[in-house]
Amino acid sequence: xxxxxxxxxxxxxxxxxxxxxxxxxxxxxxxxxxxxxxxxxxxxxxxxxxxxxxxxxxxxxxxxxxxxxxxxxxxxxxxxxxxxxxxxxxxxxxxxxxxxxxxxxxxxxxxxxxxxxxxxxxxxxxxxxxxxxxxxxxxxxxxxxxxxxxx
Numbered sequence: 001x002x003x004x005x006x007x008x009x010x011x012x013x014x015x016x017x018x019x020x021x022x023x024x025x026x027x028x029x030x031x032x033x034x035x036x037x038x039x040x041x042x043x044x045x046x047x048x049x050x051x052x053x054x055x056x057x058x059x060x061x062x063x064x065x066x067x068x069x070x071x072x073x074x075x076x077x078x079x080x081x082x083x084x085x086x087x088x089x090x091x092x093x094x095x096x097x098x099x100x101x102x103x104x105x106x107x108x109x110x111x112x113x114x115x116x117x118x119x120x121x122x123x124x125x126x127x128x129x130x131x132x133x134x135x136x137x138x139x140x141x142x143x144x145x146x147x148x149x150x151x
Contacts, residue, residue, distance in 0.1 A: 001089070004109040004132060006139035012150045014098035017105065018075035020150060021094070022046055029149065032141035040064070046078045058086065067092075088112040105146065107139060 010017050020026055024044065031037055036057055043050035050069045055062045063086050071079035075096060082090035095106040113131060 002111050002113070002131070004107075004111070004135045004139075006107045006136075006143070008105045008107075008139075008143040008146055010103045010105060010146060010150045011101075012103055013101055014075040014096045014103045017096055017103040017150060018078075020146070021078070022074075027052060029145055030142045032138055035138070037065075045069075047072045051083075052080070086114060088114050107142075109135065 012020075022045070024042075027042065028039060038055045040053040040055055042052045046069050048069055048071065052067045053064065055064050057063070065085035066083045067080040067085075068083050069078060070081045070091075071077060071093070077093070077095055079091065079093045081092075089110075089112040091110045093106075093108040095104075095108070097104045097106065111131065
């Protein structure tokens with residue numbers, strides 16, 4: 001299992017920041033412009049059991065990703081787990097920690113690359129660069145969008 005963590009400081013309280021994540025369209029706004037993803041369905045909430053379904057190209061085929069929200073404690077936490085998609089497992093925890101009117105958004109992703117031992121070997125040979133580099137780029141873009149929207 002691999003881990004990835006990204007922290008973003010937002011000049012807003014936790015309630016406002018959490019409300020931004022719950023706002024319709026926030027997920028689409030967080031998608032980096034280079035990610036060509038089509039949102040198929042999105043429930044109106046981040047509450048446990050709600051889902052978000054999207055498709056994105058993976059070579060010549062379209063891959064479906066289904067994320068289900070598995071934790072919900074406003075305004076400090078929500079989480080989602082991939083129930084269908086390209087990874088063997090994927091969990092994304094979102095922590096919102098407020099201090100002095102500033103909120104630190106801590107994204108923690110744990111994932112298992114596909115193809116079992118072969119996928120792990122390929123990831124090790126490449127130094128974990130494929131997924132980690134893409135995650136780093138994606139979360140940097142998300143950070144910029146969130147900071148702009150909350151300013």
